Amino acid sequence: MVVETQTYDPSASSSFAVTVDVVVLTMSQGRLHVLLVRRGVPPFEGMWAIPGGFKRPDETLDEAAHRELLEETGVDGASLLRQFGAYGDPGRDPRMNVVTVAYLAVLRAVRSLAAGTDAAEAALVPVARALGGKVELAFDHARILRDAVAQVRVDLELTGMATAFVGPTFTLTELRAVFEEVWGVRLDPANFRRSLLAVSGWVVPTGRRAQPGASGGRPAELYRAGRRWRHGAPIAARGTRRGSG
């Protein structure tokens, strides 16, 4: 058995470029969308890619992810940002050795995100389309996106990630739509409501009510995220599977 103490002898180490890629997910028109940018230079010129950039030596990986998110979306601060994987296959970038650390950012639909950007360079793409083979992604970004979506499905059950998809106040129907879309299930509104309200702390009623839609209906109560959206599950994933995701 060889015991190799970690010496970091420079002669034994190759150097890599380290990047941080941020998979920005959001709900738009009831569907899960991902923010993609179109590459303007080779390699993979013209193809869509997950936004990202180089890590600087004087910042942590988390800080680099925050910086990238800010640069790409203008969103700052306590936005939900979660590291979920590192990718370093040889040849994943044809020009140099690159190891990328992938982050997941969950945002509520930001209109300035699509509006304020030249559509040819950045766009919100439905995840189903981005992974459906229609859109060819640069590098190994299809794999990274697949892993990101898998991570969301797990985190939705284990953490309070769901509220990051909706606004500061929300109706339970809006929140339920997040679970239904990400998990590809249909949840009973009555039981969903009880699951969340059974344990005090998940959501807090604001006392205000939302405007009903044009077709009428009783106005829904507005809630805000409670203290303990981390860790523990408000609802279990073992719902009835829908036809498609």
Add this chain to the structure above:
Amino acid sequence: MVVETQTYDPSASSSFAVTVDVVVLTMSQGRLHVLLVRRGVPPFEGMWAIPGGFKRPDETLDEAAHRELLEETGVDGASLLRQFGAYGDPGRDPRMNVVTVAYLAVLRAVRSLAAGTDAAEAALVPVARALGGKVELAFDHARILRDAVAQVRVDLELTGMATAFVGPTFTLTELRAVFEEVWGVRLDPANFRRSLLAVSGWVVPTGRRAQPGASGGRPAELYRAGRRWRHGAPIAARGTRRGSG
């Protein structure tokens, strides 16, 4: 809003050394243990560290982790190996910019692991001791070990990681001990048995029986891991918490 396409312009990137650290966890005398190596050179000379080494440009991160595990323990092949985090804080290595990708390896107690090694250079240390402030770990390895243990607790519920702690055949009492130790709970043997056997596929009876201990007792049936130890949970974590972990 700045749309920064990923150009990998070398002038914009700094170079990093990339290492792979492998947190080897195993059960020994009923307690969770971690394999640590003692550093023979500065920095942190004489302190304990998580084994690891440099990633080579021509191998994937997973391959690097497998190679490190083989070099450290002699264990090869389909051993349970799982990436769980990347660490790149500036200054985490005082000499150079290092980003490390951390892996979790779960092994059943290998006697050659402790026996075949000079005790001054590698040792199995109880996790409680390694994280209890008694043992000072090099670099940010205390944080990495904490994250690894947190990951095991989650994976034990979400995947079939538990069987990786025991031998190719095992009694249900052995398997239950893994859950009890990692989660810090006390589980009812009767209900634990039912939980696993209720869904066929988790464990498969071999027909053979284990030898009872010196103090007698009915010999336990021997099982082997079933096909579907991934994904889904054989047992939920919401057990009664014990006094200590």
Add this chain to the structure above:
DNA sequence: CCAAAAGTGTTATGTCTACACCCATGA
């Protein structure tokens, strides 16, 4: 025979699901 450990049965309690029903609104 007794102690110890494995395995089985039983029951009270809790949780989840499905669905019926009531409430508040727009048109």
Add this chain to the structure above:
DNA sequence: TCATGGGTGTAGACATAACACTTTTGG
């Protein structure tokens, strides 16, 4: 007043926890 969507009640199915009891071994 009707359609629409939000909110409440409830009975049956199912899962969980607690614990008494039986089985099989060593001494």
